[in-house]
Amino acid sequence: MFENFDPREGKRLQILNEDGQINSDLPKLPMLTNKQALHAFKIMVITREADDWAVSLNRQGRMPTYPPVKGQEANSIGSLMAVKNEDWFVQAFRELGGLLIRGVPLTQHYLYFLGNEMGSFYEPEKYHVLPISVPISSQLPHAVGLAYAEQYKGTDNITIVFNGDGGTSVGDFHESLNFAGVWNAPVIFYVQNNQYAISVPRHHQTASTTIAEKAFGYGFEGVQVDGNDVFAVYAATKLAANHARKGNGPTLIEGFTYRLGAHTTADDPTRYREDQEVADWIKKDPLIRLEKYVLNNKLITEQQIVTLKKEAKKQAHAAFEEADNFQKESLDNTFRYTFKNIPPILEEQLEQRRELEGGLK
Amino acid sequence: MFENFDPREGKRLQILNEDGQINSDLPKLPMLTNKQALHAFKIMVITREADDWAVSLNRQGRMPTYPPVKGQEANSIGSLMAVKNEDWFVQAFRELGGLLIRGVPLTQHYLYFLGNEMGSFYEPEKYHVLPISVPISSQLPHAVGLAYAEQYKGTDNITIVFNGDGGTSVGDFHESLNFAGVWNAPVIFYVQNNQYAISVPRHHQTASTTIAEKAFGYGFEGVQVDGNDVFAVYAATKLAANHARKGNGPTLIEGFTYRLGAHTTADDPTRYREDQEVADWIKKDPLIRLEKYVLNNKLITEQQIVTLKKEAKKQAHAAFEEADNFQKESLDNTFRYTFKNIPPILEEQLEQRRELEGGLK
Amino acid sequence: MQALTIISAVNDALMTEMQNDKNIVTFGEDVGVEGGVFRATVNLQKKYGEKRCFDSPLAENAIVGTALGMAMGGLRPVVEIQFSGFVYPAFNQIITHVSRMRNRTRGALTAPMVIRMPYSGGIRALELHSESMEALFGHIPGIKVVIPSTPYDTKGLLISAIRDEDPVIFMEPKRLYRAFKQEVPEDAYTIPIGKAAIVQPGTQLTLISYGSQMKEAKEATALLQKEGISVELIDLRTIYPYDKSTILESVKKTGRLLVVHEGPRSFGVAAEIIAMVSKDAFEYLEAPPTRLTGADTIFPLPSAEHHYMIHTAHIVKRATEVIRYQP
Amino acid sequence: MQALTIISAVNDALMTEMQNDKNIVTFGEDVGVEGGVFRATVNLQKKYGEKRCFDSPLAENAIVGTALGMAMGGLRPVVEIQFSGFVYPAFNQIITHVSRMRNRTRGALTAPMVIRMPYSGGIRALELHSESMEALFGHIPGIKVVIPSTPYDTKGLLISAIRDEDPVIFMEPKRLYRAFKQEVPEDAYTIPIGKAAIVQPGTQLTLISYGSQMKEAKEATALLQKEGISVELIDLRTIYPYDKSTILESVKKTGRLLVVHEGPRSFGVAAEIIAMVSKDAFEYLEAPPTRLTGADTIFPLPSAEHHYMIHTAHIVKRATEVIRYQP
Numbered sequence A, B: 001m002f003e004n005f006d007p008r009e010g011k012r013l014q015i016l017n018e019d020g021q022i023n024s025d026l027p028k029l030p031m032l033t034n035k036q037a038l039h040a041f042k043i044m045v046i047t048r049e050a051d052d053w054a055v056s057l058n059r060q061g062r063m064p065t066y067p068p069v070k071g072q073e074a075n076s077i078g079s080l081m082a083v084k085n086e087d088w089f090v091q092a093f094r095e096l097g098g099l100l101i102r103g104v105p106l107t108q109h110y111l112y113f114l115g116n117e118m119g120s121f122y123e124p125e126k127y128h129v130l131p132i133s134v135p136i137s138s139q140l141p142h143a144v145g146l147a148y149a150e151q152y153k154g155t156d157n158i159t160i161v162f163n164g165d166g167g168t169s170v171g172d173f174h175e176s177l178n179f180a181g182v183w184n185a186p187v188i189f190y191v192q193n194n195q196y197a198i199s200v201p202r203h204h205q206t207a208s209t210t211i212a213e214k215a216f217g218y219g220f221e222g223v224q225v226d227g228n229d230v231f232a233v234y235a236a237t238k239l240a241a242n243h244a245r246k247g248n249g250p251t252l253i254e255g256f257t258y259r260l261g262a263h264t265t266a267d268d269p270t271r272y273r274e275d276q277e278v279a280d281w282i283k284k285d286p287l288i289r290l291e292k293y294v295l296n297n298k299l300i301t302e303q304q305i306v307t308l309k310k311e312a313k314k315q316a317h318a319a320f321e322e323a324d325n326f327q328k329e330s331l332d333n334t335f336r337y338t339f340k341n342i343p344p345i346l347e348e349q350l351e352q353r354r355e356l357e358g359g360l361k
Numbered sequence C, D: 001m002q003a004l005t006i007i008s009a010v011n012d013a014l015m016t017e018m019q020n021d022k023n024i025v026t027f028g029e030d031v032g033v034e035g036g037v038f039r040a041t042v043n044l045q046k047k048y049g050e051k052r053c054f055d056s057p058l059a060e061n062a063i064v065g066t067a068l069g070m071a072m073g074g075l076r077p078v079v080e081i082q083f084s085g086f087v088y089p090a091f092n093q094i095i096t097h098v099s100r101m102r103n104r105t106r107g108a109l110t111a112p113m114v115i116r117m118p119y120s121g122g123i124r125a126l127e128l129h130s131e132s133m134e135a136l137f138g139h140i141p142g143i144k145v146v147i148p149s150t151p152y153d154t155k156g157l158l159i160s161a162i163r164d165e166d167p168v169i170f171m172e173p174k175r176l177y178r179a180f181k182q183e184v185p186e187d188a189y190t191i192p193i194g195k196a197a198i199v200q201p202g203t204q205l206t207l208i209s210y211g212s213q214m215k216e217a218k219e220a221t222a223l224l225q226k227e228g229i230s231v232e233l234i235d236l237r238t239i240y241p242y243d244k245s246t247i248l249e250s251v252k253k254t255g256r257l258l259v260v261h262e263g264p265r266s267f268g269v270a271a272e273i274i275a276m277v278s279k280d281a282f283e284y285l286e287a288p289p290t291r292l293t294g295a296d297t298i299f300p301l302p303s304a305e306h307h308y309m310i311h312t313a314h315i316v317k318r319a320t321e322v323i324r325y326q327p
């Protein structure tokens, strides 16, 4: 389906260029409508504000370690817009935009990074989202299993799963793509290649020219898209989703992107990358170019954008306060969810712990 | 280096065809001399006899589970002839022919399958062989590490490591090829694709058309060779070895072959494969075609072959008797090699065990 | 009723439950056409089709990881690890996901799945085909670990494991796979996870074992009985969450404890049982609680495995010492 | 002499030994340019070059597996696992190869290598950044498991680990990485693996702990001392092979034992120590040997981690109970 964009020929799919213009000379591709483009923009604005706010909260000591999404938003926003609500969304950990597209409250995301397990409670019937997976790439097999289950149940739901460029080195990446190929599973592997795994640059991660080309070794297609172009991300995902839904199996999408911020708030990226590199990528910021697009196409006015950003900031602040005031997990809850029913041996430990904590209060 | 044999174009390297004829129209490739071809033949004969003997010993109850090599001999024989003695040879478990090329006594192979740890004692300075690795593909990272060590020490030694088609599904396969690519490590990955992993056919193992093409996803070349053609195996390995030795990094070689016997003596292959398939592959037997070659080229006479086979059988029988009479591992030895020096806690356990065993004698 | 071996009881449990619940799928290496290298899944593919019983590529990590995905997607996977010595590639999935999904998501997603694997030694097998490393699983919060020792228990415990809403590691004593037959009901039945069995009541010594080692434990119990020594033999059956109350009740009665298992001694199952008893039945202990276990060594290749295995006579010897102990 | 934290003692040990032995290489995720996310390997690449200190791709399994290859090839790799919660992908390499190569080959090939990793909780970290699963390693025959608790011990033990001819799992108490400084010699020195330290001699209770939990154990010892209770505090330092004789000598003197650690209780380190003591010092025990450990639960996310952690007051409470115990 991506004949015109074979990564082995050095091709990368870009629709919206850095100037906010739609590239001409492209074959026919699924396109975001104006309404969708505006929605993508709005979600990207709130994602950016929420992300920045988390980083500054961390500096204020009100938020533990947080991994910023800045610069990568188009990847999960564009791709989540290209699938339906019943399709499983398996997160890595930099998909805040996608979560908001899916309708997950921002509060929940904050709650998770505030260190509350309820941040991973995604109402299953409602969101079809898997929680953040901390061990890199270990979520990939889950996606393949979910895809199998949907196929088994005879639904037309597909699964989209994310990981990073670093994550392509992990055995799970290989095994998952391989299983998916053999099972012809309806799954999209979306790699956010943001050029670094913490401090380790992409070329220390793998010697292949692109990540997308790895797909061919598993018997299916891979495509590299400009991950800062929400149109390209949308188009590729839409094609891959249709492909999977029709029973034609998996696809690998490499979103070529950049993490503008630190790996996490505990990281100092100046140790391992050049200012110039960051400056070059800032020009490619997905938000800037989408803003140009919605303005050029008169989907919104400058003034409305100012308001939108102000609103977004407010929303982020409110969501954080809500999360911060959320009920803390109790001692009982730290035991109760180990199993469906607490076995006697654990009940006894809980009792002992209650006694210890009581004894100290 | 394998431009003319790109597996992605459906090409497979064959030099000696099933009729024992050298294919014409081939580009210039490293060729076995007559002397080498005869040596390969002799080793293949003894490998076949030794292997058959192990299988019948198992039926007689004198040999525990044994995995036959029959039909695959050319892979390890041809490739081990293409490297030098100081190059590391990392086994999977069907490389008896290669071991004999390396000069390892047949006795040692039998000893291993008789269940004696001394069967894995390969004098390090002499053989540069790693012991059989039971967990599929877990030996691959060791090969990459060895290759790194040789590079680090500044030698020109390379490493050749084997695994099976089933083994390509394991995460270690991916991680090892990936590390090797990034480190530009002097290593050859040799996959014996014998079409099955126990009962699981190759197409249930991976959806890629060939195994060889997987190499390109790691930034280096892969080639598929007729694994029943000792000339093709030799040529590909020789090219890959030179490539690695010159500092140009790894290569993946897929030997397209077939296991004529059972997976192990505990296996009944009629459960999962057709007689016709086996019959077709018997015609491609690497020994038959090499025998035709050495006869056609008058490197040996029919009579000499009869003698050779008789001698080989004798050798096998003698080697087995030697292995069977080898000193059994003592109680002390089952403890002594856990660490360089036995710690007190283990010394005490040994003492207790001595007492228990003594108490029963 | 039918007389079944342990291995056929595994197959029977799967046959029975797959009939009852169409969300059960079973897969792993060679489980489809081949029916498993030990024949545990034989005829399942024929009966239930390729979507419910099938071969996977060779990758234990992905077998467990995809099974978890299926479980979260509403299926009930029962996967086979060909030998317990090959489960280690799946450790990451087990520890970081399978055992935690319920807790991580506060119950939104769960992992009702079974990971079956043959374990235990003494069958003259290749390296890594003989180990007994159940204690590793016992230490992982969030999973249950079950080990049957009879055909009857095998069927009942496996069905319980499949019906359990939490992940269960189900370790099968391969040395006993075909060692003996026992009457096993044709219908489905369950044996509760977390309950030990008092195989033989007794008064002078509590002898605890499980799985493959139960054969020798039973023999030793019988031999000791002949010598007039009354042993209470307990089959642990569940390694986690283990049955504290049955153990404590027994030790409080006998005052003496011997725990026997194949796996390595240090940080093994016996350590846990003895630590628990030493605390909770401290005043009842009349002799040092004793372990008879495998050594902290690599399980030997076949020609020396007799140096590792625990024989009936060893149990008799240690039991006698514990019983004869006088402060 | 220099005053160092534990994390700088790690760095110092590497600096010192890499100078002494050019076969030492160190690698892992972010250990090169970045110098490790905790800065354990900072300046090593600058000083010793990219061939001796470098980043690897993100794959713990291959990090350990290639390190083993290097070790067999004559190098002395010291690899870093970024957090102990990410070591599980490497379990297969550790159990099926690293721990066995010497035994498998009857000494022809060996695995002199160190696998370093920060462990322990209480630092408000993300999931899987807080666990203490050392008991898993303790149960694997063929590896040594070392956990220091002070800067001085860190340098001495790490150098011992590097010089050891066998593989060592070196777990670093990350909660204490920067907690305090101690005088540490600039030259190389070793502290023997397998020897516990008597941190404070005492007569009424043997209190055993190690690693991250030593801080609270020391505080509790001091508090109890103020109340006139004499505690013998032992820092285990080596989990395997652990120091039986120091433990037994102490318990035989005090008659009372409390073992404290962060990791889960069941099948944990305390179980082993108590099982051993219950057998080998049975007649000396005047009170039930007691465990104070983490629970058999998933380590909570930051906002509830205080429900998991063991505080000084908890130790004081349990210690007092053990001391007050009357049969």
Ligand SMILES: Cc1ncc(C[n+]2csc(CCOP(=O)(O)OP(=O)(O)O)c2C)c(N)n1
Binding pocket: A094, A134, A135, A136, A163, A164, A165, A166, A167, A168, A192, A194, A196, A197, A198, A259, A263, D029, D058, D060, D082, D086
């Ligand atoms: C198995 C595992 N190893 C190490 C880590 C620590 N770690 C967290 S993020 C990260 C880098 C991930 O890089 P990449 O996959 O490119 O994702 P990115 O952070 O760039 O989005 C590492 C090494 C981890 N979480 N899991």
Ligand SMILES: Cc1ncc(C[n+]2csc(CCOP(=O)(O)OP(=O)(O)O)c2C)c(N)n1
Binding pocket: B094, B134, B135, B136, B163, B164, B165, B166, B167, B168, B192, B194, B196, B197, B198, B259, B263, C029, C058, C060, C082, C086
């Ligand atoms: C990790 C692991 N899983 C399972 C096994 C059991 N097993 C032994 S050989 C084998 C099949 C291997 O197939 P392949 O790699 O194609 O090699 P072949 O036997 O065909 O030479 C399996 C599944 C094993 N040894 N290791």
Ligand SMILES: [Mg+2]
Binding pocket: A164, A165, A166, A192, A193, A194, A195, A196, A197, A198
């Ligand atoms: Mg990245």
Ligand SMILES: [Mg+2]
Binding pocket: B164, B165, B166, B192, B193, B194, B195, B196, B197, B198
């Ligand atoms: Mg094969």
